[in-house]
Amino acid sequence: MSSTFKLGTLALAVNIALVSAPSFAAENDVSKVKKEQIERIAVVGSRGAPRSVDDSPVPIDLIGSEELERSGNTDMLELLKGTVPSFNVQSNPISDAASLVKPANLRGLSSDSTLILVNGKRRHRASVIALLGGGINDGAQGPDISVIPTSALKQVEVLRDGAAAQYGSDAIAGVMNFVLKDDADGGSLTVRHGSYYEGDGDTTEVSGNIGMALTDDGFANLSFQYKNADATSRSEQRPDAQGFIDAGNTNVEPLAQVWGSPEVNDDITIFGNFGLDIGNDREIYMFGNFSERDVRGGFYYRNPHNRGGVYSNDDGATLLIGDLAQAGGAERTCQPVNVTTGNVLTQPDYIANVANNDNCFSFNELAPGGFTPNFGGNIVDTSITMGTRGQIDDTLSYDVSGSVGRNESSYVIYNTLNASLGPETPRDFNPGNHVQLEKFFNIDLVKELEVGLDLPLIIAGGYEYHQETFEVTAGDTESFTAGPYTDQGFSIGSNGFPGFKPSSAGSFSRQNYALYLDVEAQYTEDFLMGYALRFEDYSTFGNTTNYKVTAQYNVTDDFSLRGSVSSGFRAPTVGQANYSNVQTSLDDGILVDSALLAASNPVAVQLGATELSPEESESLSLGAVWEIEGVHFTLDYYNIEVTDRVSQSAKVNLSPADKVKLKADGVPNVDSIQQVSFFTNDFDTTTQGIDFVANYSTSLLNGDTTFGLAYNWNETTVDKFSAVTGDFKVSRLENDLPNHRATLTWSQSWDDVSMFTRANYYGEYQGVHADSSGLSKDADAAVTIDVEVSYHVMEDFKVSIGAQNLLDQDAEELDFGPDTPNNLLGGKYYETSPFGFNGGFYYVKATYNF
DSSP states (O other): OGGGSOHHHHHHHHTSOOOOOOOSSBTOOHHHHHHTTOOOEEOTTOOSSOEEGGGOSSOEEEEEHHHHHHSSOOOHHHHHHTTOTTEEEOOOSSOGGGGTSOOEEETTSOGGGEEEEETTEEOOOOSOOOOSSOGGGTTOOOOOGGGSOGGGEEEEEEEOSOOHHHHOTTOSSEEEEEEEOOOSSOEEEEEEEEEETTSOOOEEEEEEEEEEESSTTEEEEEEEEEEEEOOOOOBOOOHHHHHHHHTTOTTSOSSSSOOSOOEEEEEEEEEEEEEEEOSSSEEEEEEEEEEEEEEEEOOOOBOTTTOBTTTBSSTTSBOOOEEHHHHTTSOOOOOOOBOOSSOGGGOHHHIIIIITOTTEEOHHHHSTTOBOOEEEEEEEEEEEEEEEEEEEETTEEEEEEEEEEEEEEEEEEESOOOGGGGGGOOSOEEEEEEEEEEEEEEEEEEEEEOSSSSSOEEEEEEEEEEEEEEEEEEOOHHHHOOOTTGGGTOOOSSTTSOOOOGGGOEEEEEEEEEEEEEEEEEEETTEEEEEEEEEEEETTTEEEEEEEEEEEEEEETTEEEEEEEEEEEEOOOHHHHHOOEEEEEEETTEEEEEEEEOTTSHHHHHTTOOOOOOEEEEEEEEEEEEEETTEEEEEEEEEEEEEEEEEEOOOEEOOHHHHHHHHHTTOTTGGGEEEEEEEEEEEEEEEEEEEEEEEEEEEETTEEEEEEEEEEEEEEEEEEOOTTTOHHHHHHHHHSSOSEEEEEEEEEEOSSEEEEEEEEEEOOEEEEETTEEEEEEEEOOEEEEEEEEEEEEETTEEEEEEEESTTOOOOOBOOOOTTSOTTTTSBSBOTTOTTOSSOOEEEEEEEEEO
């Protein structure tokens, strides 16, 4: 019902685009738009009247629903990666909680450096903090974009410019605004099924949308998506596991450790968008979602000879043997067993002293082939926003709204054990929950003033209140308890992810409020400038003030210049400031247990931790927009300096004195912990790059044709760091993502048939395996091809076939040199591949519109 209002002032108040059109990449399809006499406008990033993308003082991508639906992928992150070259997503096959919520990067910055909006309103964060996968997203806590289905979207706006002075924290890299459909009639139903060329990862999705009238003056638009995806495996047998098989151990799995995408079950999302005209240029609105999914992925293999705290405590020289009598208070009678063969199960001393001795046990009896935990959980995401907006008079508009968003991660670790419980240990555990709860209240006012300029002066002001709570719920008792065999050297807690103890549970909250002022002046018909100032005050670390200045100058009718300069900030999340846990990771190919400590922990302080403070940024962008004989071009340079970036420190080896302090602080499983890390503001970076876009529309092959080229060069340099950060983290920040990315698209349509083809170029990058500096190399550039062909069986029904990575381009194969087997840990590819490691994917889908 927003069409009943004055488009300009209403859009100013809500900061969203109100008109959408399909596009291929940043600011494209302009020739076709002009041909159809439809002006593509956007407001995100500016509080001036809605303007065409060409007239925007900052670069904006508009991605329409048709563009999103043309891709065969069912993950919103992957859809955006194929459309915006400066947007990167990495699918780490073994990544702890990051398996549940994949992080993403805009312009080479961390996932929580991009602000996410829905219908112009701030989106809450996920409860997951990424702790494995290293590099750029190490320790990041961003929103879960994957819960947003394409069926719910009218368009996506991507502002590629720092905007913290307008929107607040997290907008250092830019802003992504997901605009929900608001149709009052019609709808669609889509069924899609696909599989990887390797024959795994089968994915089935059913999605739909329906628009209904809400009385004569409103709309109710509902969307849903239901999806299941099988796991994938790009693995080989580990040499140590194969050695046990060769030695006669028949209990080892054919693939002891799996590198691949996790299994996703019952992934359901429901979005609703409602609006009602209440007369006198006023409207009330409401939108929200419910989303839930179950995820289960692989973890590292536990060797049955040398896994510390379970099978051995001297790297496999002798077995770790539990004595039942000693656990009950009697003297120890169990005799040691030296591991002298490739299969201890066949050794006579093992058979006599363990297998045939009721008083003595080892975990070789319970899990004789070793074991590989699976990590997963249940994710529930909900949100609701309600508000009213409209005109107070012809020159003054308002928007008042409130929002609540909640994301809960309930963790599960399967096929593991709490060694300290001995033979009575369960094999599956619930280590606990994380909950992220956020509440928002916003008041926005926009005033138009006639001051003798070419257009009215726009003055916008607003107030925002934000409360953020991060809650930790204790796990089941078996997941963290110290059992009766603790004193015999057996590790405490569910192996791989010990549960959160009651002493670590609790809620941690922070409040902040913001005041902003924006001014936009059209000095002449060809010259626009905008000014923004934002003051924000936090209950934890104090206040910050940020600014932004933008300009757009039309040199000719077909050529214009634009630019901006701004400051920005990103507040450390409440989770980053208070979270602690124990995780199992690889250190140069060896499994170690490491503790992540809160920065306030005494051991962390002793090792150099200080209270977290905000990241701060200075951004500069310069660009041009021009058109030559029907070919539309944009070129933008950007430079982003970020100081005091927040990340997880390098892992520091523990001393015996450190362990005593950790025990006193309630950290579980201390005796088996070798290393600790903590969050820190410990390095500064400079990120610079160029975005280039060219588009051309014409008639070709007796049909309508559009070509699009989008290119991004992005380079990050670490300007300052200390030993707390570590040299390898610096290398990951600078080299994990390719410096060069490009897409070339060709869209062709006839009466009943349409085709979409995209070539994706990925430049050289650093291939990293298992987060290890010793297992990394420079990986080659690659090209992948995506194709979709659709046929309209009838006017309202079409079928499509397509493929992503049509030519099955493999990720970079592991190559550790002559002295290290490439399948050391069972993998085949470096998992930092920017285009994934699963290979080609084909699919079919059918869509019915009504």
